[in-house]
Amino acid sequence: MTKTVVIVMAMEAEAKPFVEHLQLKKDETIFLKGFKAECYAGSLDTTKVYLILNGKCHKYNVDIVGTVGGAVTTFAAIQALHPDVIINAGTCGGFKAMGGEVGSIYLCTRFLNHDRRIAIPGFDAFGVGELKTVDLNQGLLDHVGAKNGVVSTGNSLDMVKEDEHYIKLHKATCKDMEGAAVAYICDQLGVPMFALKSVTDIVDGEHPTPEEFLKNLGTAAKCLQEALPKVLSYISQNSFEA
């Protein structure tokens, strides 16, 4: 059975090696006029593959990173493409204390937000927004050579002590800027979703995050380019769910 997979990514540099590897072609017809998200379409075996980037900010001319871009892009992609599964792929910060190293690959189905503190009963849990999406097949993890991880999402590249509290509490392995937002929209609309994250920097390490991130972005993008086709070929022949 043909499956439709949508891969949501935030940064052009993260996506470029994969787009070239699969020779995906830009499709400018699918989104609302003026909307900055970009769609690259193609296939692998019998699977239809759409890679969606949030696009460049119309005002600040950088990749639209963060939860707002990730959520709106996901919503628009679900509306336009009716995918069987969404994969949020991208780079992340890892944690030495959790066994993370630069280049580690994680497949993740648990998400939370570490920068949404709302101290009103009911809203406090919504703010953290802990969410479990699917149960990944162990075969998929083995095929990709990935660990099963937990994504903690926030809109800042740094980590203030208030963020660290939630990250440690939930034993997060991946600190990113989009995962929980993509997961939330998928969960609300009933679309199966997981994340593929490649570590660019060690949050609890000795190097400043911006430097380490920029230094390792290319390596991490290459890791994604190698891991994503493995994910796609596995799920074209199997279920991704346990």
Next chain:
Amino acid sequence: MTKTVVIVMAMEAEAKPFVEHLQLKKDETIFLKGFKAECYAGSLDTTKVYLILNGKCHKYNVDIVGTVGGAVTTFAAIQALHPDVIINAGTCGGFKAMGGEVGSIYLCTRFLNHDRRIAIPGFDAFGVGELKTVDLNQGLLDHVGAKNGVVSTGNSLDMVKEDEHYIKLHKATCKDMEGAAVAYICDQLGVPMFALKSVTDIVDGEHPTPEEFLKNLGTAAKCLQEALPKVLSYISQNSFEA
């Protein structure tokens, strides 16, 4: 000429008095199946009025507050309703130091984010995402009895010192959880937008924010219910832009 105005709000309690006052009717046909946003439709004079709520979280059963909900709702409303103008209405924290009091009403066209710190050149400015939408007509401000304000948006109800830095730097008058996200999507898609904000709590005052917020939510919602029809009647007969 008939105008279509979309009002985006986050909390049912903020919206309820206005929905009742204008006898808006729920329309369940306009959004994607499963999407939690709610649409209430009606009119005032010759203006078509749609009030859109982010809806209740499918998982935590509270109003979907924050930037992800605000952005996705705005995107979906623009796609479905093609509004001439979007108003983000809601409550906010005010600042004694900026002349704010509980019940103060602000009309705002300048927005920024105070919780998106990305210390990479280019991304730093995107993170703060300072944005000016329209130039409001002074007649509208006078008609409503509102001050012209600056909204600083973040996903937490509290204010950590990192947030405070950006709020003070940009002389924000209103601290909210959606404004900059709604403004960003409108700006990207070319839809004129401004915010109407009513102060529930004084951020730099002596009372804890959650207590003060809950205590004054009803009063602020009443202020919105009184101010919104003034805004609508003015813009049905005039331009909202200077």
